[in-house]
Amino acid sequence: MTSLAHFEKLAGSIKLPTLAVIDGKLVPAGKGHTFEKHTPRNGRLIAHIAECDADDVDIAVASARSAFEDGRWRHQHYRDKKKVLFKLAELMERDAETLAVLESLDVGKPIRDTQAFDVPSAIRTLRYYAEALDKVNGEVGPEAPDRVSFAVHEPLGVIGTIVPWNFPLHLAMWKIAPALAMGNSVVVKPAEQSSMTALKVGELALEAGLPAGVLNIVPGAGRVAGTAIARHMDVDMIAFTGSGQVGKLLMKYSGESNLKRVSLELGGKSPHIVFNDCPDLDAAALHAAFGIFYNSGQVCTAGSRLLVQEGVADAFMEKLIKAAKDVVPGDPLEPKTTFGSMVSAEQMKTVLGYIDTANKEGAALRHGGKRAREETGGFYVEPTVFDKVTPKSTLAQEEVFGPVLAVTRFKDADEAIRIANGTVFGLAAGLWTKDLTLAHRAARDLRSGLVWVNGWDSCDITMPFGGFKQSGFGRDRSMHALYKYADMKSVSITLR
Ligand code: NAD
Numbered sequence: 001m002t003s004l005a006h007f008e009k010l011a012g013s014i015k016l017p018t019l020a021v022i023d024g025k026l027v028p029a030g031k032g033h034t035f036e037k038h039t040p041r042n043g044r045l046i047a048h049i050a051e052c053d054a055d056d057v058d059i060a061v062a063s064a065r066s067a068f069e070d071g072r073w074r075h076q077h078y079r080d081k082k083k084v085l086f087k088l089a090e091l092m093e094r095d096a097e098t099l100a101v102l103e104s105l106d107v108g109k110p111i112r113d114t115q116a117f118d119v120p121s122a123i124r125t126l127r128y129y130a131e132a133l134d135k136v137n138g139e140v141g142p143e144a145p146d147r148v149s150f151a152v153h154e155p156l157g158v159i160g161t162i163v164p165w166n167f168p169l170h171l172a173m174w175k176i177a178p179a180l181a182m183g184n185s186v187v188v189k190p191a192e193q194s195s196m197t198a199l200k201v202g203e204l205a206l207e208a209g210l211p212a213g214v215l216n217i218v219p220g221a222g223r224v225a226g227t228a229i230a231r232h233m234d235v236d237m238i239a240f241t242g243s244g245q246v247g248k249l250l251m252k253y254s255g256e257s258n259l260k261r262v263s264l265e266l267g268g269k270s271p272h273i274v275f276n277d278c279p280d281l282d283a284a285a286l287h288a289a290f291g292i293f294y295n296s297g298q299v300c301t302a303g304s305r306l307l308v309q310e311g312v313a314d315a316f317m318e319k320l321i322k323a324a325k326d327v328v329p330g331d332p333l334e335p336k337t338t339f340g341s342m343v344s345a346e347q348m349k350t351v352l353g354y355i356d357t358a359n360k361e362g363a364a365l366r367h368g369g370k371r372a373r374e375e376t377g378g379f380y381v382e383p384t385v386f387d388k389v390t391p392k393s394t395l396a397q398e399e400v401f402g403p404v405l406a407v408t409r410f411k412d413a414d415e416a417i418r419i420a421n422g423t424v425f426g427l428a429a430g431l432w433t434k435d436l437t438l439a440h441r442a443a444r445d446l447r448s449g450l451v452w453v454n455g456w457d458s459c460d461i462t463m464p465f466g467g468f469k470q471s472g473f474g475r476d477r478s479m480h481a482l483y484k485y486a487d488m489k490s491v492s493i494t495l496r
Pocket of ligand 1: 164165167171189190192221222227230244246247267299399427467471472
């Protein structure tokens with residue numbers, strides 16, 4: 001039986017990955033710079049991570065480019081590529097406990113979540129794309145009798161991947177796995193708050209036999225290493241997950257450099273709608289609490305707006321508050337904990353700032369609203385629920401990226417859809433109803449890339465993931481993500 005003592009011992013004995021992975025080697029940043037990593041669990045300094053700059057990025061991109069050009073990866077037999085990716089999955093499984101502890105230390109996620117979700121889901125993603133890589137077929141077109149024409153998918157070249165801090169391993173793998181499976185070389189810039197699991201995967205990839213230069217991990221500041229990748233003339237595509245603000249910069253950098261492709265998975269303000277004919281109010285309340293409190297609300301698809309129809313609003317709110325009370329902040333390394341810390345002191349302050357604004361704008365605080373576990377030195381915020389939030393208020397419009405739920409009551413379906421669509425975002429939406437027609441109508445009319453009926457976050461790697469509107473474009477997950485990392489070439493042969 002695992003315990004807090006077990007995970008604390010492990011955290012104390014693991015060699016924390018702090019070096020960049022460039023050209024097949026684990027290296028410090030060229031100028032020897034490092035940045036400090038404090039765990040949000042208790043605020044303590046745990047590591048000095050290599051802080052790469054534009055020169056390090058140049059070396060990583062050059063290495064990725066030569067690996068691509070000489071075909072050491074893309075020209076391998078598909079069976080050999082599969083073998084390497086499956087081997088990497090096996091090594092991640094071997095080191096699953098270490099990866100889970102690293103993720104919990106970096107982000108403040110409960111160890112039960114990193115063990116049950118983050119690590120296994122990254123491994124499943126890797127296996128999904130390893131299995132898919134020999135199912136990429138081309139097309140043969142109808143042609144004149146003396147000509148044969150076909151179209152093939154070819155890897156793009158060097159993919160720059162920039163990822164955020166909230167699901168560092170899981171989201172990085174959504175990009176690394178399909179990009180590698182398609183035969184590309186990859187340069188990953190993890191978030192400065194949470195670099196360790198990406199660095200560990202870079203190490204394991206070398207052990208698995210991925211050739212040098214095919215996967216490089218360059219930790220560093222967004223403004224420095226991230227910008228250097230995004231403006232690089234020899235990077236063919238940026239696959240980004242993060243904020244809209246940075247997404248806009250990446251499109252600008254692409255235009256100012258080499259018109260590299262850009263795919264953007266950005267933020268959200270996802271509505272979770274409960275209609276009067278909700279089939280199970282208890283389940284809906286639990287899902288609503290999960291939708292906003294999972295990962296301390298630091299989830300791009302967090303159900304941060306709860307729209308509830310007037311006929312069930314009071315009964316539903318009672319159940320929701322009860323569910324919220326059961327979510328208690330705790331030490332991320334304690335196996336019983338279901339709700340950990342925010343990723344950083346900065347993020348905690350941002351969230352507390354939004355709570356303050358909501359109070360000032362007249363929303364009714366029904367639960368939480370304060371910092372928690374301050375005595376630990378960690379960065380915790382109580383699960384928080386505001387009722388009577390008006391649709392145009394700050395809390396209903398801006399992404400908090402924390403455990404703060406904005407509840408708004410509505411009269412009928414038209415009003416619900418209008419409010420749901422009334423932000424700049426369009427990532428996810430959920431609704432609870434027994435009425436099949438209403439479910440289909442709402443699914444059609446909600447302007448979002450994901451719609452869940454009678455559940456929340458209820459689909460897997462097999463289904464495309466991504467946003468409408470300012471939640472971005474391009475899709476992660478599914479076979480669509482594989483094709484995102486390829487170009488199509490048409491070849492015509494005249495028979496003489
Ligand atoms: P962020 O945009 O601040 O940072 C994301 C990454 O971009 C980090 O690696 C950062 O170092 C890098 N970066 C920052 N400035 C840069 C620049 N000028 N040039 C290049 N790179 C730069 O986002 P965050 O705070 O780490 O994460 C939270 C955001 O991510 C939220 O908006 C959230 O909704 C979004 N997100 C979206 C999804 C999705 O799939 N749609 C998933 C998770 C998070």
